[in-house]
Amino acid sequence: MRLHVFVFSMILLLGFSAWSDAAIRSAGIVHKFPKLVDQNPNAPELVERDNYYSPKYLEIEVRPGNAILLTNLGGNIHGLVIPRFKSQTILKPGEETRIPVPAKAAGLYEFYCPFHSGMRGTIEVLPAQS
Numbered sequence: 001m002r003l004h005v006f007v008f009s010m011i012l013l014l015g016f017s018a019w020s021d022a023a024i025r026s027a028g029i030v031h032k033f034p035k036l037v038d039q040n041p042n043a044p045e046l047v048e049r050d051n052y053y054s055p056k057y058l059e060i061e062v063r064p065g066n067a068i069l070l071t072n073l074g075g076n077i078h079g080l081v082i083p084r085f086k087s088q089t090i091l092k093p094g095e096e097t098r099i100p101v102p103a104k105a106a107g108l109y110e111f112y113c114p115f116h117s118g119m120r121g122t123i124e125v126l127p128a129q130s
C-alpha cells in the first residue's frame, strides 16, 4: 500500500514537472537552464562572463526594494537589457550595480547583452510569498 502511494506521488511529480517545462517552451521563452548557483529570490545575483550570464535563468520575487545585483566578472564590457523592465545597463570588467525589480505581476522576462548576440537569458518573476 505504501509503495502504491509512493509510486503514485512520483508519477504526479514527474507529470507536473513535464507540464511546467512544456508551459515555458510554449510561451516561446528560452528553455529553463539548470541552476548554476543557489538562488535566493529575495537577493538575486546575476553575473556577466565572457560571453554568457550566470545563471541564464534567474528567479526573483516581487518585493518592495528587491533588486538584482549585477556583476561583470568577465574581461569584456557587457551590458544587460531587460526590455520589459525598461532597463539598460553597461558594466566594465569588475564593476557591479543594482537593478531595481519593478512591482509587476509574475511572469517571464527575457534579457540580453547588446554586445554579444549569444548572451541572453530569462528572468522568472515569482509572486511574493507572504
Ligand SMILES: [Cu+2]
Pocket: 051, 077, 078, 079, 113, 114, 115, 116, 119
Ligand atoms: Cu556581453
